[in-house]
Every structure is written in C-alpha cells, then in structure tokens.
Amino acid sequence: MPRPSLHVDQAMLASGRALYARHGCAGLSVRIVAEHAGVNPSLFHYHFGRKEQFLRVLLQSLYEEMFEQLSGAARLPGPPLQRLRGVLLSVGGFLRCHGAEVGRIWADAGQGEAVAMAFVRDNAPRHLHLVTALLEEAERGGELRPMPALQRMVFLMGAVVAPVLVAGRLQALELGAALPADRLEDEVVSDAAIAVRADMAIAALCGREG
Structure with a gap:
C-alpha cells in the first residue's frame, strides 16, 4: 500500500523538534504537531500510531x-x-x-x-x-x-x-x-x-x- 503522503513523517518530526522545548512530552499533542506541520492529524496516526511512539522517534x-x-x-x-x-x-x-x-x-x-x-x-x-x-x-x-x-x-x-x-x-x-x-x-x-x-x-x- 503506498504511503498517503511523501515526507509527511519528516515534516511532523521537524515540527516536533521546533515545538518540544516549549511543550514537553505532556503538552506536545497530536493536534499541535499536525497544525504546525500543516497536515491532517489522521496522517500522524498513520505514520506513528500513538503519540508515545512519535515522542520516542523524535527524541x-x-x-x-x-x-x-x-x-x-x-x-x-x-x-x-x-x-x-x-x-x-x-x-x-x-x-x-x-x-x-x-x-x-x-x-x-x-x-x-x-x-x-x-x-x-x-x-x-x-x-x-x-x-x-x-x-x-x-x-x-x-x-x-x-x-x-x-x-x-x-x-x-x-x-x-x-x-x-x-x-x-x-x-x-x-x-x-x-x-x-x-x-x-x-x-x-x-x-x-x-x-x-x-x-x-x-x-x-x-x-x-x-
């Protein structure tokens, strides 16, 4: 199955880096990351599943x-x-x-x-x-x-x-x-x-x- 959007995962990781120091693990929500990256939140779940997995990859x-x-x-x-x-x-x-x-x-x-x-x-x-x-x-x-x-x-x-x-x-x-x-x-x-x-x-x- 093809990925629904090319490089979306990297865009979200870049947004996570930009936002992490301000929000930390608790405040860095799926919505905040998706909005900053300009992507649909559903793509967050497609690429990373849960927020905890995104944080692990980010760090x-x-x-x-x-x-x-x-x-x-x-x-x-x-x-x-x-x-x-x-x-x-x-x-x-x-x-x-x-x-x-x-x-x-x-x-x-x-x-x-x-x-x-x-x-x-x-x-x-x-x-x-x-x-x-x-x-x-x-x-x-x-x-x-x-x-x-x-x-x-x-x-x-x-x-x-x-x-x-x-x-x-x-x-x-x-x-x-x-x-x-x-x-x-x-x-x-x-x-x-x-x-x-x-x-x-x-x-x-x-x-x-x-």
Missing part, C-alpha cells in the same frame, strides 16, 4: 544526530586526549544549538514522563561510555594523574558542558546589564570559549597548568 532522532558527531570525533586518528577534546567540542557545540531541547528532556524525565525517562536510561550510557573509553585509554598511556573514574567524568562535564546549558537558560531570562547576552555568547557558549574550557579541563586531568 531518538535528536540523540542520534549528537552521537554521530561524538563518535565521529572519537574515531579520528590521534592520541586519546586529542580525540577527547574533539568529543567535548562536539557535544558543547551541539548543546549550544539544542540546549533547550536537551534541558526539556531532563526536566521531563525528572517529572516522571515515561518516554523521557526511558530515553535517558537507554541513551545516556552510550555517550558516557564513549568518553570513559577515551579517558581509560589515556590513563593506560600514563597521560592522566590518578583520580576516580566517576570524578573525572563529573569534572569534565561540569567544566565543559554544563556552562553551555546554564548560559542558555540565562540568555532566555534576558538579564540585561547583569549578564549581557553578548558576553555569555563570547565567553561561555562560543566555539572558542568551549575550546578554552576543554583545554583547561584536560590540562587539569593531566596535572598540568592550562
């Missing part, structure tokens, strides 16, 4: 986009810490563009939304394992000073990644002179700022001065 497509970038950086030639730097820059850049969606996923999971909770449970270990593997490789090569593995991971995420998410929230608040948006952009979320923090964090893990 997974966002994650796979990020993980493809991270795994690509991890596979590049070079020593492990150089590849780790590339991974950190990739995740920082991704969160600069999609921090609102990622923040909403964690908020939904924290509020007990089943789809978001399952998504985090199934996917968080993937990128954490990727970073952990690079750190372990560097440790075997004698490049890192002794430190518990979880402490290393938390330090890296807190130093390099978390500021991008926090800055995005602060920019949305429009705090004016207290935290001007241009300074947040230049000093926290720009490629250059992310690279500075990545270099300082890796230097600290190695026991060097940045």
Whole structure:
C-alpha cells in the first residue's frame, strides 16, 4: 500500500523538534504537531500510531544526530586526549544549538514522563561510555594523574558542558546589564570559549597548568 503522503513523517518530526522545548512530552499533542506541520492529524496516526511512539522517534532522532558527531570525533586518528577534546567540542557545540531541547528532556524525565525517562536510561550510557573509553585509554598511556573514574567524568562535564546549558537558560531570562547576552555568547557558549574550557579541563586531568 503506498504511503498517503511523501515526507509527511519528516515534516511532523521537524515540527516536533521546533515545538518540544516549549511543550514537553505532556503538552506536545497530536493536534499541535499536525497544525504546525500543516497536515491532517489522521496522517500522524498513520505514520506513528500513538503519540508515545512519535515522542520516542523524535527524541531518538535528536540523540542520534549528537552521537554521530561524538563518535565521529572519537574515531579520528590521534592520541586519546586529542580525540577527547574533539568529543567535548562536539557535544558543547551541539548543546549550544539544542540546549533547550536537551534541558526539556531532563526536566521531563525528572517529572516522571515515561518516554523521557526511558530515553535517558537507554541513551545516556552510550555517550558516557564513549568518553570513559577515551579517558581509560589515556590513563593506560600514563597521560592522566590518578583520580576516580566517576570524578573525572563529573569534572569534565561540569567544566565543559554544563556552562553551555546554564548560559542558555540565562540568555532566555534576558538579564540585561547583569549578564549581557553578548558576553555569555563570547565567553561561555562560543566555539572558542568551549575550546578554552576543554583545554583547561584536560590540562587539569593531566596535572598540568592550562
């Protein structure tokens, strides 16, 4: 049986991405998505069945986009810490563009939304394992000073990644002179700022001065 409309599923997923950060799992209704995509709601059910399946596909497509970038950086030639730097820059850049969606996923999971909770449970270990593997490789090569593995991971995420998410929230608040948006952009979320923090964090893990 031919599909009733070409690329309708992709149009609805694009609308879901555009709307998810504002509405979350609970508020992202079939009607809202269909209206935004300009399609009949019956096509939503044809392509995705229930709303929960649409949300699963939506969140997974966002994650796979990020993980493809991270795994690509991890596979590049070079020593492990150089590849780790590339991974950190990739995740920082991704969160600069999609921090609102990622923040909403964690908020939904924290509020007990089943789809978001399952998504985090199934996917968080993937990128954490990727970073952990690079750190372990560097440790075997004698490049890192002794430190518990979880402490290393938390330090890296807190130093390099978390500021991008926090800055995005602060920019949305429009705090004016207290935290001007241009300074947040230049000093926290720009490629250059992310690279500075990545270099300082890796230097600290190695026991060097940045």
